[in-house]
């Protein structure tokens with residue numbers, strides 16, 4: 086059961102709130118002034134404080150309330166505080182909201198509005214506690230993995246990447262071919278690096294071939310080598326398979342391989358055997374092959390451009406890297422990583438980064454940040470400095486409604502101060518509360534009663 090502490094010298098106020106809130110299934114504690122109020126906070130777990138601004142008839146400046154508020158924030162910074170204030174002291178209350186009060190309610194209050202505020206703040210608090218716990222669990226899980234494996238400095242916070250990197254470290258030990266798929270710039274090579282770094286052949290050579298960067302007729306000689314005179318002017322040289330012997334070969338853009346190249350690749354994968362171009366000497370290698378592609382190989386098979394038997398051979402394990410827009414928890418931590426320790430992001434810049442679609446994925450994010458760093462006048466990157474065009478513009482008036490992710494981020498950044506989060510999202514406080522309701526950020530106590 087959640088606890089609300091009411092601090093008011095007026096006994097009638099305490100009693101009225103006690104009845105009102107108890108009926109909502111809340112545990113209500115009361116205190117008649119600052120000192121007993123702080124004593125309750127020391128003693129009990131309190132989820133929300135509702136405090137008066139004046140505690141003596143002869144003192145109506147609100148100074149005592151201000152001091153109490155700061156006293157609570159200093160010692161219990163995570164507990165939301167709602168100010169109960171006479172309308173004549175509204176300015177003081179607004180000042181305190183800027184200083185971190187969760188909200189204020191005018192005396193005499195409207196029961197329905199007070200309940201809405203209390204309910205929303207309690208559910209917000211549990212959502213924040215939950216998302217903070219989730220985030221620290223994610224970071225702990227990543228750290229645990231990084232303690233056991235070499236993650237090659239990969240940066241991520243999303244569950245999707247955690248699972249994927251975990252899988253990469255698992256398959257690293259098994260000596261099987263791995264196919265890494267995913268859109269442009271999403272981090273396929275980063276995954277290949279992780280697999281290689283944790284494999285049993287990590288001590289051997291690590292050779293990378295980008296089949297997308299070579300004309301099809303050259304890929305074959307690049308991979309398998311040539312003999313003198315194999316074609317006009319050909320000089321004998323070893324190919325990449327020979328160079329990768331006892332190690333790992335990373336074949337990027339494997340969809341670009343010519344039919345002849347595909348046939349040779351299939352054979353070397355099956356038997357370890359191949360011949361250089363223009364040679365009938367069969368050579369043997371032991372190579373772990375990792376391949377990557379951002380084209381749809383299944384479709385290439387349908388179209389007759391890719392051999393099905395080769396597909397099954399390279400694809401014993403498939404690791405699918407999601408687009409950056411499908412793991413938005415990674416955007417800000419990657420941006421900070423690319424910025425380095427000397428630069429900061431303005432909150433608006435973080436929001437823009439998070440809302441942008443990133444068709445070029447992590448590579449585009451990296452380029453965007455490098456450009457912003459070059460153009461920045463100081464060490465703080467503004468939204469404008471990013472030069473991103475959002476399809477749904479942010480700010481006031483909003484065209485799109487913020488989703489759960491945006492709301493949680495805004496609330497985390499504002500330290501749970503609803504008014505500040507609402508301003509950042511370009512919404513009124515009430516609109517933000519309504520939106521939270523709609524997104525099913527529900528109050529568990531209320532749900533229990535409805536059942």
Ligand SMILES: Nc1ncnc2c1ncn2[C@@H]1O[C@H](COP(=O)(O)OP(=O)(O)OP(=O)(O)O)[C@@H](O)[C@H]1O
Nearest residue numbers: 239240241268269270271272273274275379447448
């Ligand atoms: N999780 C990550 N942590 C840190 N850097 C990353 C991460 N993912 C990607 N990068 C960086 O983003 C850039 C693009 O990543 P990478 O080259 O691995 O993508 P890719 O999927 O292989 O791209 P392409 O489709 O163009 O081959 C690289 O500079 C890489 O270092």
Ligand SMILES: [Mg+2]
Nearest residue numbers: 273274337377
């Ligand atoms: Mg790549």
